[in-house]
Amino acid sequence: MAYAYADTKAVQVLTTSTTDEHGNAIDVEGFVIPIIVPLSEVGELLGAYDPASSTSPVVAYSRPLARVILDALKQAAEAP
């Protein structure tokens, strides 16, 4: 099973005012890409992630996660 999936049918360009992952207020226009992390993968992902380390997560996790986002973004951005 993949570590995450993008809900590509729900990708939209929106202006969003909310709080980001660091607790900071943001107001930004951009692609909203819903990411689904299976519950079965949460333990492994968080167990391997150290927020205090600049080299975490390792490429075995970071690359698949990044590709989920980038594949969905590419599909949405290049859609006719």
Added chain:
Amino acid sequence: MPVFPCFDPTTGSSGGSTGGGGGGASLYDLAWTTVDLTDGTWTLVDPDSLLDSVTHSGGYNTATWAGTATGDLYRWDSGASTRAPRWYKDLLIDGTQVTTGDLLTMSIRSQLDNSIDDFDQGVVFGASVWPDLNVATSQAGIGAIIKKTQGGQNSYGAWTVNSSTMHNNREYCVNAVTRGGGGAGSSCYQVFDASNAATGTGARASNQTGGLTTLNVRIMVGIGLRLNADVVNAGDRQRFQFRYAAYTNPF
């Protein structure tokens, strides 16, 4: 606001009960109730005395500010608290007070008069629990939001507690808000152009559940800023229209 029975409970035919209770009105093309902040039914909460006046004409409310304000305390979709002016009243349906335990659905049509363009503005309308308090999670507001940059076009979307999701450069917006069972619910919307063609959709969840089920639900209008760095000054105006229709269903 009246309640219109949709179906005969015995026969299932449309138009409401025909057996003893008389026929009900159709829900097809149900008329909107227009928000008139001058009709004497609304309570103003203005912690910092920033409202100068409000008038109503042509279905639009025009609020005029009395002082200068900036920062997230004067926005409705940012920050933990809001001190911006707001109006509220109890939500009654056919004389019955709607509570946080009721399964409520509310439609909202929102539109900004962009000929009034005095500052970078935001305005909200929706259902709330404690609109008279300043803490956003206590207000638990959910509904529609309009924002506009001075010189720019109108943006419309969903407002939930202290956040928003919007489409830019649209003519007007219709939201469908659902809440009940103690939760603040969610708001979804469709935006339109001037010819009533749909030009986008969006939604936002409150993620606020597990609340009390016995509190009164109120409807509220809040005026304020578009972004934290924006500034409103004395004499600046906002002209906006909100229309709504609300009903409850059994669980």
